[in-house]
Amino acid sequence: MDVPETTVDWRSKGFWLPDGERPASWYAADRPGLFEGGFTWPLLTLRQSAALHNIELMAAYSRRHDIEFAPHAKTTMAPGLIAAQLSAGAWGMTVATPNQALVLHRLGVPRVFIANEVLDPVALRWLATAPDFEVYLQVDSLAGVAAAAAVPAGRLRVFVELGHAGGRTGARSLDELHAVASAVNGAPRLSLAGVTGYEGQLPDVASVDAFLDLLAAGVTRLKDLLPAEPLVSAGGSAWFDRVVARLSGLRVLLRSGASVSHDDGFYRERTPFRRVPGEGPLTAALELWAQVISTPEPGLAIVGMGKRDAPFDEGLPVVYEVRRAGPSPSPDGMTVTRMNDHHTYLATGSSPLTPGDLIRFGISHPCTAFDKWRDIPVVDDDHRVVDVLHTYF
Incomplete structure (x- = not known):
């Protein structure tokens, strides 16, 4: 870019x-x-030295664990840092909203994952037809599938999202996840790319591991609906070591965004490199x-x-x-x-x-x-x- x-x-x-x-x-x-x-x-x-260190550290971590990395651009929305992350080997960039996706498209980012539900028909029509732009979004309900499937032209790549009780978006059971994935496969303008979830709001290793195990079970449950090598996306900036450990053997797409600058408070205390110090530090x-x-x-x-x-x-x-x-x-x-x-x-x-x-x-x-x-x-x-x-x- x-x-x-x-x-x-x-x-x-x-x-x-x-x-x-x-x-x-x-x-x-x-x-x-x-x-x-x-x-x-x-x-x-x-x-500068700290930011470049962090970017290379996460790139090396991704290579070492054979995972894809799409750092969350909503942390910085700064073209200079986005370009540095892509140059270091990032698979793409993650965003939270269609507006952020539009910004990255105008900046020349070729591949973007919207780690969120999108139901606005105006945004969906653009996302389905934007030129030279590989964009993915999430669905967690039949209503979300219907909204995405209603685009009059183009095609949308989607992840079905699994959530957890008390969390934010995401289907709350594997049965619901399967119903959403089936609806995606039955929609002519939608392509099912993988399964996604967000573990960042969970309080401890045990609850994170249990959720990630359920996410892996969801991939198995949807085997007949998913492509041959589906992407499995998870990983905020607090638990990505557990994502790597529990989703081993799957094609993981990590999207930790705060790592580019790190901090002296919230993430200093919660960084996975406190649990696996030999892999860090940020x-x-x-x-x-x-x-x-x-x-x-x-x-x-x-x-x-x-x-x-x-x-x-x-x-x-x-x-x-x-x-x-x-x-x-x-x-x-x-x-x-x-x-x-x-x-x-x-x-x-x-x-x-x-x-x-x-x-x-x-x-x-x-x-x-x-x-x-x-x-x-x-x-x-x-x-x-x-x-x-x-x-x-």
Whole structure:
């Protein structure tokens, strides 16, 4: 795919360009320092070395276990990272909505899996006929099959989805799954490609393994309906090691998306590489810089970032560094306690902070980080900007 050239201007949060604009390529050529006056705070950055490490690690993991990998693009919706994942050998990309599929089609991604049900006839008609585009979607009901089968032209490739009690989409029994698959095979404009499921909401190894075993049983149950070598898709970013273990012998399509940037919270604690450390580790690539704007009480600093800038749905940011002109205090004991739209409350412990100090935060849950930033500087290990990611949310 070709990554389109983008322009950074006054609309790009964190870039300080009050009077003009610059092509993203300027940053790659000039390599400005992050702290040399061309940026303002707060600012989300992506450390290039960490992201490239994560991309290659997951590509090597997929090769080692002989599985296909279609990382979930909804995490980043950033052409630069999508292109890097495809170049590393990804089978395709996963998305959650037809709009995201449209974005990736316009970016030139040739193969996309929509890991969701699609019932909108407008979107289905386009998906069935989009040129030079191999797209797959999920069905979990007879109503979903009927909606997809009603397209007047073209063809749709579909996975039948198995779910679990209390989860989100997916047929709740193998009997229901079989009925849906039979309906797909009876529809002239539908092709059955495989079976899919999502284990990410399950709480522990035992429940994940039980669900994946049921998914494998579903493949066996549908043997006479499926193609000779069906794809079996599963694997969020928390349990993909169990997917590999329990679906061994099947043609697995993994779709873990948070691995590209990892994080310092939710996935740091839940990554499969805590269970299989010899296969990892992933490295947190996102860093959020923000400035102390007030120290109104002993032990409290107010930082100029908030829910508009950092994810907060699966844990609050964590402090990693204080940057100032002179000797900097240790971040040990500093804890984010709550966030408003544009303010973060930081308990400073015994470390004194001063208005104007810069704080480097790690974030928790990258899936709600990228969407808050239109343009994201990519930095090297010396905090020089070497590229700019543009996001399409």
